């Protein structure tokens with residue numbers, strides 16, 4: 001587990017130094033980064049899954065304060081008219097930033113446990129296979145070395161439910177490092193889309209797992 005260090009520059013753990021603005025983003029910020037090939041933003045994609053399945057299981061891998069999943073749950077419930085209870089959200093973060101959100105509701109939800117917030121390094125997290133309909137990982141893997149980031153991507157891919165979607169940001173060199181794994185995924189029926197995010201050295205990658213379970217990779 002990481003250690004929280006608060007300095008004048010920002011908040012830091014073993015993986016880097018962040019300002020509050022970089023770890024307390026809401027679902028609107030995630031929607032600016034993540035759209036599908038038709039331009040549909042993340043919240044609408046999540047709403048579609050919920051309407052289709054009647055439930056939605058979301059994992060935010062590297063959730064910062066937990067604000068994005070808190071607001072995603074609210075937005076999706078509002079858009080669909082379905083109860084928040086149908087939306088199960090989990091955030092995992094290696095450093096405990098629960099009390100740090102600017103939104104008092106997020107702080108309260110994380111403290112009370114109504115927002116499931118697990119303090120753990122993703123590299124050692126024990127995730128159920130084939131479980132999550134939606135996984136997000138925004139500006140997280142970039143703070144991890146090539147091999148560790150690759151292990152985490154494997155783990156997250158395995159945790160996706162059949163038909164589930166994962167959105168993550170990577171550095172372009174990390175993406176290159178994962179090229180052969182990505183090709184294996186494609187040959188196993190996964191769909192992959194990517195978009196570079198100028199002016200940064202970032203690639204937003206979307207992975208869609210086949211609805212019918214195929215050979216595990």
Ligand SMILES: C[S@@+](CC[C@H](N)C(=O)[O-])C[C@H]1O[C@@H](n2cnc3c(N)ncnc32)[C@H](O)[C@@H]1O
Pocket residue numbers: 013015018022023024025026061062063064065068092093094095097120121122123137138139140141143144
């Ligand atoms: C720049 S912040 C982004 C937070 C949030 N995703 C957002 O966009 O607002 C990066 C976060 O990833 C977490 N992180 C980085 N590597 C991690 C790892 N291996 N396991 C768990 N959390 C990690 C950091 O503690 C930090 O909270």
